Amino acid sequence: MKTSIKKLPGVKWAAGKLLGRYVIPTASIELERLSDDELLSLMRHETHRIEKALYNNLLITKQKLFEEKRDRLGRIFRILQERSLSPEEPTVAWARRVHDGFDSLREKFIEPGSTPPPAFDPEAAGPFIQFLEARRSVRVWADNQPDQDTLKNIAGEMIDAAREAPNSGNRQAGRFRILQTPKEKELLAKLKEHHCVTAPLLIFVGMDRRLYGAMGKEERCVYIDAGAAIMQMILLAHRCGLGTCWNHLGDDLINSREENKKIYRRFSEMMDIPSYITPVAVIALGRAAFIPPRPGRMEHDSVMLPPPRNNR
């Protein structure tokens, strides 16, 4: 299989050792040279792989591979300790539980932490779709807005909703910044539409690309992870009776004109957004002046692929 792999500085990747499209770092990975953020992301990803291997019965069939992962976790914990990173940090504590319970994960980790599934309720689908249908992208804001502190609290809860989103390898790469002052919002004028500048509050959403390790720039999950997080944010705001508009801020837009590059450069300087953060979107938030008509949605049958040829 041909896969383009961008090397992280300080990391020796095992050439050609691929499982599907994922690169399996060997023991030669120079953990000490990773930044704290990269190390924690690798810790989460390795822990996640061990955890899901149990559900897929791989811990026994690929025992040696997962023992290596457990040992790598042990080395990561030692480095974190040397760097005085808190073992209380929730993802470190979670990784430790998986590491320490490795020999009997089912009894020591899964069973004590799991809960029974909820009641099956197919009737819940209808009202949920109605809730989704009532959400619209809002670009005209009401004159009477909640005060900025209230909006900021909701924005914080939207970020909490994003933290709960599914994300590839449990890397948790989403990074956020709340923009409230006219001066901050004005920084995006001419790059984004007027409704962003006039929005009562904006949330910048970016992804820490360093956390995707060996796949680097080729990693598609960067944007998919961001989209999953943004969707949760938007639905939380909708549930609270606030309007949102998801506004694209990808590098395709930024790099499409010299002027755009300049605006984003100034924005990231003024807002202290590091260069390893890949910009994805700005979410506009506020009370809607009105809910716009629902844009035409394709019918159910139109979005279904035709049945496979040999089934027709």
Ligand SMILES: Cc1cc2nc3c(=O)[nH]c(=O)nc-3n(C[C@H](O)[C@H](O)[C@H](O)COP(=O)(O)O)c2cc1C
């Ligand atoms: C990835 C993405 C990028 C978007 N970018 C913009 C944008 O830059 N400006 C804008 O006004 N709306 C933007 N939108 C909102 C879409 O235009 C909107 O969701 C779509 O027209 C459907 O309307 P609805 O959200 O009211 O259902 C974006 C939506 C998504 C998912």
